[in-house]
Amino acid sequence: MKIAVYGATGMVGSQIVAEAARRGHEVTAISRKGAPVEGAAVVRSADLADLDAYREVAAASDAVVLATSPDRTGGPREPYIEAHRAVAGVPTQARIYMVGGFGGLRTPDGTQIKDTSGFPPEYKGESDAAWAAYEALRDSGLDVTGQAPAAVIAPGERTGRYTTAVGVPAAGDSISSQDYAVALLDELEEPRFRGTFFTAAN
Template structure:
C-alpha cells in the first residue's frame, strides 16, 4: 500500500511510519520539517495523489484540509484523535467531562479532540476516527490489543504507542465497519 502519514515526526505518527515500513508499505511522511504545509490544500492534493490510505496524527487546522484532500483523492483516512469523545465506562457521560480521565490542565487538549471529531462528522470524506485509551505512552510493541467502539475501555485503559500503531495499520489493511473505534492493551486470559 501507499500510505501518507500527516504528523509523521510526532509520537504517534513516527510509530505509524515505523509499523507501516515494517509491513513493507511505501510511506510518505508529512511533518513540519518536510518542506510542506499540511494546511495547504494544493500541497496536500499533491501528496495524496495515488495513495491508498492516509493517517492523520495531528490536531488543529490540518484535519479539515486533509479531509478535503482525501475526498478529492477518493481515498480513506484514519484520524488518530483523543479519548475525550468516548463515553465513560459507567455510561454517565463523556470522558471529556469526567475529571477522573481529564483533569483541568488537560481539558484544552481534550476539547481539541472533540472539535476534530466534529470536523470529521460534518465531512463527506471516507474517515475513521480512532480514540486511544486514557493512557497512551511509548512502550513495548506486543502486536496485540483490544478493540471497542465509542466507550472507553478499562482494565487497564492504556496502550503503548507502538501497539496503537499496530491497530492503525490493521485498520488500513483490513477496514472494520465502525466509523469510530478505540483500542487498549490486551488483557491476558486468566489461567
C-alpha cells in the same frame, strides 16, 4: 498500499510510519520540517493547512493518516481545527484516518469523557479541539475513521495484542505507541471499524 502520515516525526506518527514500512507499505512521512523518519520511502515538508500539498498527497495515496496534535504550549488551537475543516472539504478517494483523543470516548451514560468532572482540566482544551477536528472530518462524507488511544499512551513494547471498542473505552488503561500503530495498520489492512471512532488498549 501507499500511506501518507502527517505528524510523522511525533511519538505516534513515527511508530505508524515504522509499522507500515515493516509490513511492506510505501510510506510518505510528512512533517513541518521534513525531518527523516525511519522506514519512510518519501519524506516531505508540509503543514496540514497547506491545501495544495494536501491535495497532491491525498491524490497519490490510498490512505492519509492525520497524526497531528492541537497546540500544547498555551497557543491557539483554532488553526488546528480549521486545518481539519479545510481538509474535510477536499474531495478524495483516499481513506482518511485520524489519530484522535481518549476524551472523545463516552461513559456508559453517553457523556464524553472530556466533559466529565474527573477529566484533568489541563487536557480539556486539547480534547475539545481534537474532537472538533474529528467532527469536521466525520461529517464531510469522506471515508473517515478515528482511532483513540487508551487513557495513557507512551512508548513501550510492541506486543501485537490489544482490545478494541467503538465509542467507549476498551478494556485496559494504557497502550504503547507501538501497539497503537499495530492496531491502526491492522484496521487499514483489514477494516472492521470503517466510519467509526474506535479505540484500542493493551
